Amino acid sequence: PFVVHGPAQPDRVALTFHTNGDLALAEKLLKTVESRSVPITTFIIGSWLDANPKMAKRIMDGGHELANHTYTHPTFSSLSRAQVVTEITKCRDTLARLSGGQGGRWFRPSGFDDGTESPSAMILEEAGKAGYQAVLGFDVDPFDYRDPGRDAVVSRTLAAVKPGSVVSLHFGHQGTVDALPAILDGLAAKKLQPVTLSTLLG
Secondary structure, three states, rough: OOOOOOOOOEEEEEEEEEOOOOOOHHHHHHHHHHOOOOOOOEOOHHHHHHHHHHHHHHHHHHHEEEEOOOOOOOOOHOOOOHHHHHHHHHHHHHHHHHHOOOOOOEOOOOOOOOOOOOOOOOHHHHHHHHOOOOOOOOOOOOOOHOOOOHHHHHHHEEEEEEEEOEEEEEEEHHHHHHHHHHHHHHHHOOOOEOOOOOHHHO
């Protein structure tokens, strides 16, 4: 199935991060959420993890969850079935190998600007065949990957977030790292607790 958000009760949200980019920024981001005891779900780009294999353990040691965001981050709607299978399974196998366990419970295709738009039936089918319980969209998108600046990322996130929301954010962007403390403060003010996707969706 395609899932955009979780249940509105209890008052929880999931912060999900598309995970690639500069390692120093990744470390800053992880330290920021860990200083507040906030677990995140990291949608890993497999080629990035292969290039930085120690990050799998680093992320898990911080209490965070690994999920599959394809191997090379192509525009998924343009791929053949065989290419879709390769992108999903190659990232899954990288996750399993480097985490010493599973390939993650959740899959999110790449190249979708609208997190509420369902991928094709073929993509959903192949994700299921590869062992994924659900394909994950999102209902809150501050477009932080376009680098609109800290304040825009904060205000867009907090304006849209509600109980059960799945927020789409990105590693590799200074503005996102800078925005995180205010986002976490804003969620606390709204009495919304950030949890992993597995905790949100059960």
